[in-house]
Amino acid sequence: MTQTRRLVALAATAVVPLVVLGLFFVLPVSGMVGRGFVHGGRLDVGGVADVLARPEIRRAVWFTVWTSTVATVLALVLGLPAAYVLHRVAIPGRTWLRAFLVVPFVLPTVVVGVAFELLIGEGGPVAFLGLDGGPVAIVAGLVFFNASVVIRVVGGAWESLDPRPGEAAAALGASPRQVLRDVTLPTLRPAIVSAATVVFLFCATAFGIVLTLGGLRYSSVETQIYLLTTNLLDLQGAAALSILQLLVVTALLLAAARARRTPDAAVAHSQARLRRPTGADAPALVATFLLLVLVAGPIASLVVASLRNDGAWSLANYRALQTSGAHQALLVPVTDAVVNSLRIAVDATWMSLLLGLAVATVVTRRSRTRSERRLRAVLDGLFMLPLGVSAVTLGFGFLITLGRPPLELRDSPALIPIAQALVALPLVVRVLVPVLGGIDDRLRQAAATLGASPTRALLVVDLPVIWKPLLAAAGFAFACSLGEFGATSFLVRDDRPTLPVVIFRLISHPGDLDYGMALAASVILGATTAAVMLVVERLRVPSVGTF
């Protein structure tokens, strides 16, 4: 009887996230997948194959695979030494450096695209390298974003790594290099594999960065879906590509889940003392410095350029944000877009927090039977799917399934926050799950036997542990929502744009004033997300940014 009550409670907690996920994720995505297979009212599997055989599609697939692979390798090559330096070596300003290097992860892709363009484009400081519009720029942009993921995931594991096995190896005569090879790296392997998988996933589904830096010459699967949908109106082609992407992403997520079967960040407690830097750390310090240059360079050139106007320092670009641009590039002033973005981000944040809290609660409560445990594992995986399914696919799916009865939501102002909340949901869940999972269920039981109702038990047991991670997750979701571009670009209405969409419009328009405005808007957007992320970083929640 109590068993039934448990299952009912489990179902009740899961039902809201499940309905939301069903309506706003499964329905749109499957609607879009359906487009690929059903053509002219009948099943057409061959159509998918035809699409995939087209030369430009095959080019896009190949481009995606190789850029993602190279970017993942580079992110690891730069990120691993940086993770070591920032978490194990006593260098001055370590905390600030760490916060700075983690910020890129939440920087809006459009902003980063603009910043890289400034650096390597015509008249930029490194224009002589001739990287403009080339694949090198795209790979650099991908590394810019994803090195922070490597630092986050592997650094956390490295920090809580028990130093004693390494010391034992050293006592047996192993050199530092041998300790690294034989003890440290094997122990960190799950974290490294997990980071690499997630980075590859993010690279393969990157949208804004490829669109702004690659233009029309280079396109990945993700941007190809976008072009097929919006420019060529080839929905079947877009759907076929989305299916391909969905399959690859699901496979990668399963691989990531396998790699993650290690203690979560919050579980390990050992905290090693920091070492003083020695000569042996020189390669790692150099790699960290290179990464720092890669991250700081574009940001600095963006800030500088936004403050230049007609060859002089000025705030003209920022003042122009009150207008709607030259030749009416926009329908509303940029300041309106700022307000709109903030409002949407607030909505997306509370939505993803509520959903994330419910999901995290469902998946972390102790299971009594094997079937119950299996059910919870399935739910866990299900709610991670939005992490991998491309935002473009999601936005496109919204367009084709939610625009007609019975779900006539095309013009609903809730649509964009919902889409953004779903994009942020996996991040929120990953922050909360290790924390909630780390709470001993018997503590709640102790409260119950002392006479505390379930709600009261929540207050005394869960709340003191969860409030900080909850705040961190809120900041994380807020920053992600502010910078979200892929799904939003499909759903946004011209008279109520968000800031990233406005920036993209402005850089697509020729003209100095519009370009200057795009720079100023980028600085504002980037500064806001960075500020939010720095606050989150101050909360020192170990599970932020681990996947």
Add this chain to the structure above:
Amino acid sequence: MTALSVRGLCVSYDGTPAVADAALDLDEGRVLAVLGPSGCGKSTLLRAVAGLEPATGTVCWHGEDLAATPTHRRGFALMFQDGQLFPSLTVARNVGYPLRIRRTPRAEAGARVAELLDLVGLAGFGDRLPATLSGGERQRVALARALAASPRLLLLDEPLSALDAGLRQRLAVDLRRILLAAGTTAVMVTHDHEEAFAVADDLAVMRAGRIVQSGPIAAVWRAPADPETALFLGYARVLDGPAASRLLFAAGLPEAPAVALRRSALTVVADGPLTGTVTEVRTTPGQLRLVVRTDAGDVDAVASLDRRVGPGDAVDLAVDATRMAALAGPSERAERTLD
């Protein structure tokens, strides 16, 4: 009068029974120890009484069936093996937690917390955080917190087993004193028979999910239901067949299929009813522990430290009838010994 009454209680995990058809009765104001080896289901039984495990069967308090009463309304406080103090609250706020739930006026609650901390010997610890306490101190706080709930029934899940031996003995005595002073009805689960004897009035012996014997502690002790129970209660050896008859006869007791012996049931004396040859000698601080080969087989015996005996010596043994128990059934594992 019977306060707690458990009938036909069953708990199973994925079809594997952890507790099978358990029955218990406990009178108001008495302390019951549930004794069993680890993994026998005794903690699960306790948790089912608290309403923390889905179970079939009935748990009644003064005749009222508690099936529909959730844990927090049962008034059964459960003290966990590792205390489970709320890590973010100070000692005083941990102990005062059940009082705050009941909206006890602040001054009254403060006085009660001080009184309870005094009772468990931790006066002045109120402002400490649980993380700064030793294991024994933490268990005392957990006990004070459980008592603060003024529980109708106190459930103790291996309350002392996480502690080292010396502390365990001292705290067991304290626990008995505190429970008596508070007049609390309690069920304690333990795998240590000495702890059970130190704290409880009644005893229920549990094995493989079933309660094999229960009753007042002295009665259970005097007449174990079967050889396994005898060994678990601290008897050192069980003999059956002719060997049992020989010993029972030597002790002047009536014939029985088997007999359980405490280590000190046989003592080396100048002239006794039993003779044998010493095969092993072990010196302990208080006495010599011997294994003696007699015509009733190998038996354990003790000798005072001043007796000079060694392997191969012939000795006489006296038999103390109060340190042995006649058993109804034959032993299945007669050679098992416990220290």
